[in-house]
Amino acid sequence: MKQLTDQLGTLHSFETAPKRIISLVPSQTELLFDLGLEEKIIGITKFCVHPYHLKSTKKIVGGTKKIHFEKIKLLQPDIIICNKEENTLEIVEQLSAICPVWVTNIVSVEDNFQMISDFGQLFNCRTEAQKWNDKLTFALNDFKKYIHDIPSKKAAYFIWKNPYMVAGKDTYINELLKLNHFQNIYEEKGRYPEIELKKMRLEGDPDLVFLSSEPYPFKEEDAFDIGRFTHHAKTIFVDGEMFSWHGSRLLKAFPYFKLLHERLKN
Template sequence: MQPRAVDAAGVAHEMGSANTRIVSLVPSITELLFALGLDRQIVGRTGFCVHPHNQVRQVRKVGGTKSVNVDAIRALRPTHLIVNIDENERDTVEQLRAFVPHIVVTHPQTPQDNLSLYALLGAIFDREQEARRLSEALEIRLHEAAAQAFPKQNVLYLIWREPWMTVARDTYIAAMLRLVNWQTLPDVQGGATGEARYPVLDFDHAPWLAGVDRILLSSEPYRFTQAHCDALKRDPRLAGKRIELIDGELVSWYGVRAVEGIGYLMQRAAAS
């Protein structure tokens, strides 16, 4: 019997067969599955799974990450479903569990967690060599970041407007930013304190705002533009703060994108 790999829910999975059929409900992991060379086994993905562009167009859409079309997935007869604790609804996953034999739960919370993510999927889908290559590339990036002394910056990372929303410090995004010594404000731990992992903020009632050095407007999930950036620069409450756009995919997408994302953040921090 093949050794079993344990996912984020503590479930052990044996290696799939040559007839494996995968549906991914996680955009960044869909990209990772293609990077592992699983093109022929991927039969379903969400409408937000847009990378790699050319390959995903050949894969049937099954709704969104939270608005999943259960019947569409059923029709695809998947053997494996890839989900994420933050991105997919538990109730939906439980519905799918009734007819999908293997549900693989993921939950990377730091850049380093990608190493175990690569290993998990490599073991389940018989792509261990490809997974090792990705791990080696990521470890190089992590060592490069750790070897540099980046000046500390307190940052407000905005992911939404109306209402304004940011990230707690126990999110993957905040962990990525810490690699270049960018510390997120407010200083809250969503999971540990019961507060939201993606808290709503009011510029008029945020005493910690005075300590923010730069404000980063993410390109996703809300697509901030230069117009939003310029509007905030005119806001007297934010006078003297550096306000700029940032590529949300490179900061928030785990999987294969983490390798490029760390390099991107290192360049941004070095140019500060």
């Protein structure tokens, strides 16, 4: 009997390592694949787009907020992977009637390392998990050296329109902004505050306005609308996966961030 605790502090007991996995978190589906667990994944969401071929080889069981309970039940999973931010408490409670629901909670880079170690223990792939954590540690240290002398800039990171919403404190996005020496002007406004464009200059007057590709795909006309309310800010479209996907995606984020900083120099 193996006993392990997830990132919400819930204790789970397993006779053997789970062999039938459903993942309701796109970034964690990618991580499970990268840990060599493709054969054990039986169900994913319609938003699990990396690696792309999984959409044609695995059962789609809904989205991250709306799931097909019966489809999941019929798949007879040993474990369902959820995330505190991506999936609702109601979903987690409902699914707990089927099998153990492992919930991750990633706010910091350290939480990300912990999740990978946990998956190594949970699915008996400790060596692969350690390899990933070693690669990420090396890449993180390398990036910290790169960013060391780059001065801080004030930034606003937009995630939604109608209403306009930005990333705030206690979010993984905010942690990655800080890692990049971007000072989030909305850090003290809550996790994902709604904001008024006309107040942006008063609330921090950012140097940079980041328009994310997800969950809302911002377009050129949005950049124009938002730009009318900024003083001198540079508006930049960014890949939302690099700022908000945790797991193994972080390894691809570091070179992306370096390119972003090179663009900002021009």
